[in-house]
Amino acid sequence: MDRILIASFIIGIIAISGCVQQQTGQTKAEDTVKEQATELCIAACQSAKESGVPLDNGPCLSEEIVEDWVCDIAHNPRQPIDNEPQNQCSSYRAGKTHHFVELDTDCKLIRAI
Template sequence: MPNPILFERKNLLFFISLTVVILTVVATLLFNNFIIKTVPKSEIDAAANQAIFLYRQRKERGENFSNGPCLSNALMANWVVDTVHNPRLPIDDLPENQCVAYLEGRVEHFVELDIEGNLIRAK
């Protein structure tokens, strides 16, 4: 006949172990998927500088920015650059004036310049 106290201890140890494993899995999923990942300042600065450089090149070629077009869906790895009015206008929210790669979730970061080429934000 099995010892009932030993059986209860084994069950308790099993459930404690199972709880630890489940909590570890949940914590890992939360950390990897839901916590905002910080971008190094040097990467943000590089993206902003590259965006301004691209804007100036296009401006010299006579490109029209009055609609607030997307300048690049591939500014750098995981970055796009978009132009908008400052303050923002409804035309800036039209899909044809936004970067498709960002809208589709293919990139995580963007640089936003006003239609004069001034940095609004980069994140």
């Protein structure tokens, strides 16, 4: 009886975890790329700050920080300067890349999509 209860519990946990993963719509590989893009973007931002690169105008730091991801700086909350094309990653605007990591001027994550 105890073995049946334990086996049922384990099967239930496996079933629930499979349902949760399907609902997120992202695979572990996609999550890993997103995390890698975020980490590299933060490192690029910190390096730019240390080198004296002005971040107040919300520049694009990398047109492809990893494959299909750009690294962009914006204000949090957004300001009109963030919407100016010269302050956005052109590869994203042109549809060459499809994802972006957006950091604030202190290199803190705003969003990664």
